[in-house]
Amino acid sequence: MDITDELRAYREKDIPYSRVLSSMCTIPHPIALEAHSMFIETNLGDPGIFRGTLELEKKLMEMLGKILHCDNPAGYICSGGTEANIQGIRAARNIQRSKNKPNIVIPETAHFSFEKIGDILGVEIRRAGIDEEYRVEVGMVERLIDDSTVAIVGIAGTTELGQIDPIVELSKLAEERGIELHVDAAFGGLVIPFMDDPYPFDFQNKGVSSITIDPHKMGMATIPAGGIVFRSEKYLRALEVETPYLTSKAQFTLTGTRPGTGVASAYAVLKHLGFDGMKEVVNKCLDNTRLLVEEMMSLGFEPVIEPIMNVVAFPADDAERLKEELYRRNWVISTIRNPRAIRFVIMPHVTEEVIKSFISDFRKIVGR
Numbered sequence: 001m002d003i004t005d006e007l008r009a010y011r012e013k014d015i016p017y018s019r020v021l022s023s024m025c026t027i028p029h030p031i032a033l034e035a036h037s038m039f040i041e042t043n044l045g046d047p048g049i050f051r052g053t054l055e056l057e058k059k060l061m062e063m064l065g066k067i068l069h070c071d072n073p074a075g076y077i078c079s080g081g082t083e084a085n086i087q088g089i090r091a092a093r094n095i096q097r098s099k100n101k102p103n104i105v106i107p108e109t110a111h112f113s114f115e116k117i118g119d120i121l122g123v124e125i126r127r128a129g130i131d132e133e134y135r136v137e138v139g140m141v142e143r144l145i146d147d148s149t150v151a152i153v154g155i156a157g158t159t160e161l162g163q164i165d166p167i168v169e170l171s172k173l174a175e176e177r178g179i180e181l182h183v184d185a186a187f188g189g190l191v192i193p194f195m196d197d198p199y200p201f202d203f204q205n206k207g208v209s210s211i212t213i214d215p216h217k218m219g220m221a222t223i224p225a226g227g228i229v230f231r232s233e234k235y236l237r238a239l240e241v242e243t244p245y246l247t248s249k250a251q252f253t254l255t256g257t258r259p260g261t262g263v264a265s266a267y268a269v270l271k272h273l274g275f276d277g278m279k280e281v282v283n284k285c286l287d288n289t290r291l292l293v294e295e296m297m298s299l300g301f302e303p304v305i306e307p308i309m310n311v312v313a314f315p316a317d318d319a320e321r322l323k324e325e326l327y328r329r330n331w332v333i334s335t336i337r338n339p340r341a342i343r344f345v346i347m348p349h350v351t352e353e354v355i356k357s358f359i360s361d362f363r364k365i366v367g368r
């Protein structure tokens with residue numbers, strides 16, 4: 001068999017995005033594909049060679065800085081939200097180096113990447129509880145902070161419910177205590193700024209030190225394209241190691257060799273769509289989320305919380321069984337454990353037609 005036929009056969013076993021209602025990734029924008037293929041050979045791990053790509057990354061960081069209300073953004077495009085979170089916390093720990101047995105305080109609803117962070121960085125992870133709206137309890141965060149706390153974490157768009165933590169209050173707390181505040185906006189970072197009346201989750205709060213914002217989610221860039229943005233250069237300095245045989249003197253990234261494809265594809269999409277184009281994409285996703293909620297309510301399902309963004313979950317005791325039956329019919333949804341619920345992410349590929357077709361199959365499964 002021809003190699004490409006062989007590859008195609010494997011690829012055809014993958015489930016197409018049009019059947020996936022659980023992923024925070026989506027079909028890349030056509031302009032992202034074009035940009036990706038133009039930069040396929042690039043390696044930002046050796047920036048003296050790929051100086052044009054490096055310049056483009058700087059321009060993209062300025063764009064992200066503008067979206068996040070930061071005048072002098074420092075950071076880079078990385079492998080994803082996991083690496084961005086690792087680097088945010090690593091910078092915080094290094095800046096607050098003097099502290100013995102460092103710890104961080106995160107919301108109970110934080111992404112599982114923080115498990116890895118605790119293990120890799122050797123920082124103790126303290127989990128603060130949440131209120132009835134699934135936002136972190138600021139009072140609880142405050143009680144968990146002690147002299148060894150290097151950072152607190154807020155989430156702008158929780159992975160499970162799309163909820164936004166009270167970043168304004170967390171920022172005041174971080175300022176008062178002289179510690180870092182990392183905001184995990186891996187998903188929400190390219191949703192909230194384009195919503196009507198957006199919640200102020202970003203650098204406009206003086207206590208915010210770093211933000212995770214992933215172009216390979218709602219930015220419709222090609223994978224991998226995560227983003228870490230710091231308030232200033234000093235955080236990058238805290239991450240540097242010397243690089244003896246490369247074209248650069250020092251490296252602040254976690255990975256060495258890294259692609260320029262994410263930079264090019266993310267830049268292309270943001271430049272092509274502009275603020276208004278992004279707003280249109282986000283609004284469409286929010287409209288479609290409302291459509292799904294209406295359809296689900298007509299089948300007797302109520303959302304866990306009124307959706308803030310294009311993520312929504314519906315309590316169901318038999319969530320696992322529903323997920324499995326749907327998977328058998330080639331539909332992918334996800335489940336969450338607290339509360340036991342079925343969860344949906346309404347990405348740009350989840351169109352009105354996809355929702356209608358899903359509901360018609362789902363109706364058969366629940367027998368309504």
Ligand SMILES: *Cc1c(COP(=O)(O)O)cnc(C)c1O
Binds near residue numbers: 085155185186187226
């Ligand atoms: C998706 C997500 C991550 C992890 O991002 P990856 O790109 O999968 O590494 C981290 N935090 C939040 C809030 C996310 O939604």
